[in-house]
Amino acid sequence: MAIKDQFLFFCTNVGNEKLLKEEIRVFYPDFNFSYSRKGFLTYKNKGINYDLDTISQLELTFSTTAGICLGQSKPNSLLEAVKNSCDEIMLDLSKCMIHSFSINTEFELPALEIFQKEVNEYAPINKTIIDIITLGEEEVWYGVHKVGKLSPNYPNSHIDIALPPEAPSKSYLKIAQAVELFHIQLNSTDGWFDFGSAPGVASYYLLSKGCKVWGVDTAKMDSIVMENSNYTHFSKAVQDLSQEDLPYRDIQWVHVDLNLNPKQAIKEVLRLCKKYSARLKGILFTVQMVKNEYVQNIEDFEDQFYDWGFTNVTSRQVPSHKNEYLILAKR
Ligand SMILES: C[S@@+](CC[C@H](N)C(=O)[O-])C[C@H]1O[C@@H](n2cnc3c(N)ncnc32)[C@H](O)[C@@H]1O
Numbered sequence: 001m002a003i004k005d006q007f008l009f010f011c012t013n014v015g016n017e018k019l020l021k022e023e024i025r026v027f028y029p030d031f032n033f034s035y036s037r038k039g040f041l042t043y044k045n046k047g048i049n050y051d052l053d054t055i056s057q058l059e060l061t062f063s064t065t066a067g068i069c070l071g072q073s074k075p076n077s078l079l080e081a082v083k084n085s086c087d088e089i090m091l092d093l094s095k096c097m098i099h100s101f102s103i104n105t106e107f108e109l110p111a112l113e114i115f116q117k118e119v120n121e122y123a124p125i126n127k128t129i130i131d132i133i134t135l136g137e138e139e140v141w142y143g144v145h146k147v148g149k150l151s152p153n154y155p156n157s158h159i160d161i162a163l164p165p166e167a168p169s170k171s172y173l174k175i176a177q178a179v180e181l182f183h184i185q186l187n188s189t190d191g192w193f194d195f196g197s198a199p200g201v202a203s204y205y206l207l208s209k210g211c212k213v214w215g216v217d218t219a220k221m222d223s224i225v226m227e228n229s230n231y232t233h234f235s236k237a238v239q240d241l242s243q244e245d246l247p248y249r250d251i252q253w254v255h256v257d258l259n260l261n262p263k264q265a266i267k268e269v270l271r272l273c274k275k276y277s278a279r280l281k282g283i284l285f286t287v288q289m290v291k292n293e294y295v296q297n298i299e300d301f302e303d304q305f306y307d308w309g310f311t312n313v314t315s316r317q318v319p320s321h322k323n324e325y326l327i328l329a330k331r
Pocket of ligand 1: 171195196197198199200201202203216217219237238239259260
């Protein structure tokens with residue numbers, strides 16, 4: 001894929017453009033900012049050109065999709081523009097999947113009609129995707145990426161998850177999307193510890209999937225959770241808990257969503273998790289971005305999980321995240 005001046009595109013949750021810009025400034029200094037709209041940015045790559053294999057390894061916490069930018073077009077000339085760009089880089093369009101999505105506009109491109117094939121299907125690993133990004137009735141960008149271990153299988157990370165009417169709040173979607181995007185298997189035999197459990201949205205989600213849950217929070221829990229016989233509550237601050245307070249039953253997963261400084265929260269949670277070290281499958285840890293400077297700590301936070309013994313640590317935003325992101329640490 002020989003492109004003289006290579007441009008890259010990045011999609012982000014609307015409102016998080018500054019966080020993504022800061023992340024690129026810190027971790028990818030070879031990228032020069034070129035263009036941005038709400039939820040969408042392009043950069044000129046001054047470093048070594050990416051190809052489809054290397055672009056799939058790009059790791060950005062605040063990007064919901066990233067790839068090689070091929071161009072911009074109006075809807076009525078889009079098909080021709082995409083075909084020409086594919087020819088230029090010797091890419092067989094018929095072998096690519098199409099992911100078409102709109103950002104910050106009500107306008108939806110009739111992508112199925114334009115490309116005469118199914119769009120927005122689940123993309124397995126190693127599949128090449130043509131991303132069609134609609135920013136307005138007259139502004140459509142297009143690019144390409146290959147699905148890697150770290151890139152999403154869904155168009156711009158979006159998964160259709162219905163919010164159950166009885167769910168305590170909309171933040172139900174945060175854990176539901178994380179479970180789907182990170183392919184976490186929810187087994188009814190698994191026990192979950194939920195640090196920062198009130199009012200109980202994540203606990204409710206896990207209980208509704210048949211898991212047993214132990215929650216920790218000093219704030220009030222929703223009755224729908226407290227009345228569930230698979231839920232046990234500890235009304236204590238995490239700093240005041242000792243390993244002896246925790247249940248003996250094996251805990252396989254830990255979910256953390258504490259309104260605490262992330263450095264302190266990581267320290268307290270890892271201290272308590274030692275009790276389950278042998279059997280723990282993973283930790284889903286929410287980092288509250290109370291300061292934009294925390295972008296510089298993304299790798300330091302991950303390192304604390306590596307130091308503890310996790311071998312697979314990823315930091316990502318899911319579409320319903322605002323000023324927060326998730327660290328997924330797995331064995
Ligand atoms: C964003 S909320 C958690 C939302 C919850 N996970 C849910 O899904 O409903 C953060 C929670 O952290 C709790 N929290 C803050 N500091 C804490 C501490 N030191 N120990 C225990 N809980 C704490 C707060 O009381 C608050 O309920």
